[in-house]
Ligand code: SF4
């Protein structure tokens with residue numbers, strides 16, 4: 001998933017920030033309950049409002065209306081439009097940065113699912129269209145040609 005230049009981490013060396021994975025899969029990102037807790041602690045209602053939680057009594061609640069004490073009852077979390085409650089077609093946190101680059105506007109606190117996504121690692125989270133994976137494949141192929 002795309003990194004912001006101001007927040008380099010392990011992924012920044014690999015991710016080419018093409019945004020393709022976010023554009024294709026970003027609308028079905030599911031945060032963990034711990035992600036919700038972090039956002040609640042930090043007052044990040046700007047993020048929380050894009051998620052709805054099903055509680056063990058069957059009720060759906062906008063995550064911005066949860067308290068940390070409610071989290072034990074959460075059994076399912078879905079990304080939705082905060083106003084209509086409809087499913088989204090794109091991740092609302094993905095921002096275009098350049099002609100062909102995208103950034104995650106919540107990068108430092110992005111969901112674990114995004115944080116752990118590294119499609120350039122063969123066999124782990126395979127996504128054949130990942131620009132970094134293609135680059136790594138080409139480097140591997142050239143190494144073998146040169147050897
Ligand atoms: S939250 Fe960030 S990293 Fe995750 S899909 Fe959206 S833009 Fe991509």
Ligand code: SF4
Pocket residue numbers: 001002014015016017018019020021022118119129130131132133
């Ligand atoms: S598809 Fe690959 S290179 Fe493109 S943003 Fe996702 S992880 Fe980065």
